[in-house]
Amino acid sequence: MKLTKLLTSATVALGLATTAMADDPTKVGFVYVGPVGDGGWTYEHNKGRLAVEEAFGDKVETTFVESVPEGADAVRVITQMALQGADLIFTTSFGYMDPTIEVAKKFPNVKFEHATGYKQADNVSVYSARFYEGRAIQGHIAGHMTKTNKIGYIASFPIPEVIRGINSAYIHAKKVNPDVEFSIIWAYTWFDPAKEADAAKALIEQGADVILQHTDSTAPQAAAQAAGNVVTFGQASDMGEYAPFPRVSSIIDDWAPYYVARTKAVMDGTWESVSTWDGIGAGMVGIGEISDAVPADVKASALEMVAALADGSYHAFTGPLNKQDGTPWLAEGETAADYGDNGLAGLNFYVEGITAEIPN
Amino acid sequence: MIALQKRPTPSRTLSLATPLIAVLITMIMGGLLFTVLGKNPFEAIRTIFWDPVFGEFAFYYRPQLLVKAAPLVLIAIGLSLGFKAGIWNIGAEGQYIIGAICGAGVGLAFYPTESRLIFPLMILAGAVGGWAWAMIPAILKTRFGTNEILVSLMLVYVAEQLLASMSLGLLRNPEGMGFPGSRNFSDFPAGSSWINEAAGLHWGMAFAFIAVIFAYILLNRHILGFNIRLTGDSPHAARFAGVNPTRLILFCLGTSGALAGLAGLFEVTGPSGQINIDFASGYGFTAIIVAFLGRLHPVGILLAALLMALTYVGGDLAQGNLGLPSAAIQVFQGMLLFFLLALDLLTNYRVVLKKKGAA
Numbered sequence: 136m137k138l139t140k141l142l143t144s145a146t147v148a149l150g151l152a153t154t155a156m157a158d159d160p161t162k163v164g165f166v167y168v169g170p171v172g173d174g175g176w177t178y179e180h181n182k183g184r185l186a187v188e189e190a191f192g193d194k195v196e197t198t199f200v201e202s203v204p205e206g207a208d209a210v211r212v213i214t215q216m217a218l219q220g221a222d223l224i225f226t227t228s229f230g231y232m233d234p235t236i237e238v239a240k241k242f243p244n245v246k247f248e249h250a251t252g253y254k255q256a257d258n259v260s261v262y263s264a265r266f267y268e269g270r271a272i273q274g275h276i277a278g279h280m281t282k283t284n285k286i287g288y289i290a291s292f293p294i295p296e297v298i299r300g301i302n303s304a305y306i307h308a309k310k311v312n313p314d315v316e317f318s319i320i321w322a323y324t325w326f327d328p329a330k331e332a333d334a335a336k337a338l339i340e341q342g343a344d345v346i347l348q349h350t351d352s353t354a355p356q357a358a359a360q361a362a363g364n365v366v367t368f369g370q371a372s373d374m375g376e377y378a379p380f381p382r383v384s385s386i387i388d389d390w391a392p393y394y395v396a397r398t399k400a401v402m403d404g405t406w407e408s409v410s411t412w413d414g415i416g417a418g419m420v421g422i423g424e425i426s427d428a429v430p431a432d433v434k435a436s437a438l439e440m441v442a443a444l445a446d447g448s449y450h451a452f453t454g455p456l457n458k459q460d461g462t463p464w465l466a467e468g469e470t471a472a473d474y475g476d477n478g479l480a481g482l483n484f485y486v487e488g489i490t491a492e493i494p495n
Numbered sequence: 496m497i498a499l500q501k502r503p504t505p506s507r508t509l510s511l512a513t514p515l516i517a518v519l520i521t522m523i524m525g526g527l528l529f530t531v532l533g534k535n536p537f538e539a540i541r542t543i544f545w546d547p548v549f550g551e552f553a554f555y556y557r558p559q560l561l562v563k564a565a566p567l568v569l570i571a572i573g574l575s576l577g578f579k580a581g582i583w584n585i586g587a588e589g590q591y592i593i594g595a596i597c598g599a600g601v602g603l604a605f606y607p608t609e610s611r612l613i614f615p616l617m618i619l620a621g622a623v624g625g626w627a628w629a630m631i632p633a634i635l636k637t638r639f640g641t642n643e644i645l646v647s648l649m650l651v652y653v654a655e656q657l658l659a660s661m662s663l664g665l666l667r668n669p670e671g672m673g674f675p676g677s678r679n680f681s682d683f684p685a686g687s688s689w690i691n692e693a694a695g696l697h698w699g700m701a702f703a704f705i706a707v708i709f710a711y712i713l714l715n716r717h718i719l720g721f722n723i724r725l726t727g728d729s730p731h732a733a734r735f736a737g738v739n740p741t742r743l744i745l746f747c748l749g750t751s752g753a754l755a756g757l758a759g760l761f762e763v764t765g766p767s768g769q770i771n772i773d774f775a776s777g778y779g780f781t782a783i784i785v786a787f788l789g790r791l792h793p794v795g796i797l798l799a800a801l802l803m804a805l806t807y808v809g810g811d812l813a814q815g816n817l818g819l820p821s822a823a824i825q826v827f828q829g830m831l832l833f834f835l836l837a838l839d840l841l842t843n844y845r846v847v848l849k850k851k852g853a854a
Binding site (some may be wrong): 160162164171198199200201202203204205207208210211212214215216219229230233237253292293294295323324334480481494 | 521552556559561563632655659660663672675679681762766767768769771772773774776778807808812814815816818821822
């Protein structure tokens with residue numbers, strides 16, 4: 136009796152919450168996995184949010200909740216935003232995939248955008264960036280810069296996105312420096328300055344003089360700076376405060392144009408569920424300024440590669456390439472497909488030459 | 496010189512009132528903090544403490560409070576038994592993880608069979624998993640005299656590695672396109688802990704209430720409860736009274752492990768939905784705070800867990816609606832514990848000014 140009453144009132148209120156008034160500002164919610172001051176991943180998503188505010192002024196109202204654990208808490212926070220009348224909600228981490236789908240089922244009139252996942256629905260779009268294009272540039276520079284021929288890689292979680300990055304960086308480092316070796320440490324976190332610093336120190340002690348990171352804090356940059364002779368790259372954000380050395384370049388995620396366009400689509404009533412995967416060409420992946428610590432000829436060849444990736448004349452995964460176990464993956468001149476068996480979307484193997492193993 | 500002097504008879508009223516006073520002081524100091532951050536303190540405090548329970552969308556947040564509180568109650572009740580006897584299980588987080596892995600593993604082994612027997616079997620597996628993980632520090636302590644604080648804590652990190660391995664290997668969703676994480680229990684009704692998902696009710700809440708009642712009876716009406724309290728107050732007296740310390744250690748660590756394992760099982764098959772690398776979100780550690788906030792008393796723990804849940808749910812609400820940074824919410828939660836401990840100290844001790852060299 137009481138339960139049915141509760142449920143009825145819930146349904147009524149859900150209905151009310153999702154019927155937005157026409158002249159109300161468009162409400163856009165953002166769910167962040169880290170703090171907005173992480174200087175990396177979440178920082179850039181928040182810059183995208185600020186760009187939305189700047190573009191539409193009074194016509195939008197944005198809210199965000201930061202450091203939301205992936206799981207039950209995410210369900211609650213996303214529901215909270217929908218209840219408070221959000222028209223569009225961006226959930227900006229892979230682990231929010233199932234929570235986003237779950238909440239989206241209950242709020243068919245609210246639009247959802249999930250970053251880096253693969254589950255789409257009528258009111259859930261997915262979007263991600265081709266970070267591996269940026270990793271190709273990093274690998275190219277790293278291969279040239281290393282003197283010990285040891286490159287350290289701080290990885291977060293063994294998901295296709297991270298594995299693509301490791302492969303791309305390795306392929307391009309190897310191309311310019313056949314002796315290069317990769318040491319990979321799995322931090323099992325997106326953001327944990329203490330763990331990231333430990334990982335960086337461990338890699339430096341093992342002789343790595345270039346550190347690549349797929350975690351979001353600047354702690355590895357600080358560790359490299361303390362070591363004095365170790366090269367790093369900014370991750371997700373420019374991390375320009377560590378330029379010109381140790382940070383010699385960076386991958387910058389630029390979500391602003393996408394967020395502005397999607398908010399506009401909701402305002403115009405033209406929003407549709409789409410799957411977006413953009414790279415350097417579309418401006419979703421930016422390459423931070425290559426500092427003068429990099430020799431001029433290396434910088435020039437890196438910039439050439441940026442241009443080639445941008446106009447599509449070069450693909451970061453171009454054959455001949457073998458899988459780690461020696462079986463062929465891509466034939467001479469063949470480029471990797473996005474989807475399907477051995478496609479980039481679900482990539483779960485290393486390329487030949489990497490000695491580490493993907494944990495499982 | 497400032498010194499602390501033990502009060503011969505601490506006021507009982509004061510000791511019961513300290514949690515309330517601590518909450519009040521936290522509200523005042525938190526209000527100041529929010530003012531400094533440029534927010535309206537009354538609105539902030541109202542959003543955190545009032546809106547989740549009585550606000551516009553309370554119908555959704557009230558069950559969410561229970562969702563958040565249930566694992567805290569289950570774990571904290573178990574921990575309180577040991578803490579009362581001076582047996583320090585700091586590794587509930589690990590037992591929580593192992594309980595979830597074992598319970599979910601048993602359930603997923605039957606996927607997609609639909610049978611009423613599956614869930615009870617999973618509950619059993621969850622409890623046994625947590626119990627077994629807690630037996631490691633228990634047996635090492637009783638056999639070799641190792642420190643249970645260190646062993647149980649270190650086993651948390653082992654459990655986390657095991658969790659990562661399970662989500663990448665054995666329990667990985669075969670239809671997950673290579674991404675880590677098990678199947679989602681929302682697609683497997685026979686293995687789901689939800690009683691009614693729309694209303695936000697799951698079996699963990701029922702078990703949490705049962706645990707509170709059992710702990711209350713055990714501590715107040717049973718000889719074992721008396722032995723636990725006696726051991727905590729005076730280990731020597733307990734030995735004279737014939738209490739077997741080995742059995743007590745095995746009982747306390749085992750019970751807290753089993754309850755933490757249950758909490759993990761209910762969480763993974765309900766609110767969380769799947770085994771994943773970052774499934775563990777610190778309930779095992781937060782429960783230590785809850786146990787002390789609740790004065791190691793079953794009913795106190797229930798109230799303390801609800802209060803903690805309120806600061807989490809209300810805190811997220813304040814972030815979303817008022818734009819408070821999450822760090823401010825964490826400081827606010829920290830204040831609560833700090834003031835409680837400070838008031839505790841002042842209830843049991845008095846501050847005296849001593850001249851140097853005197854006394």
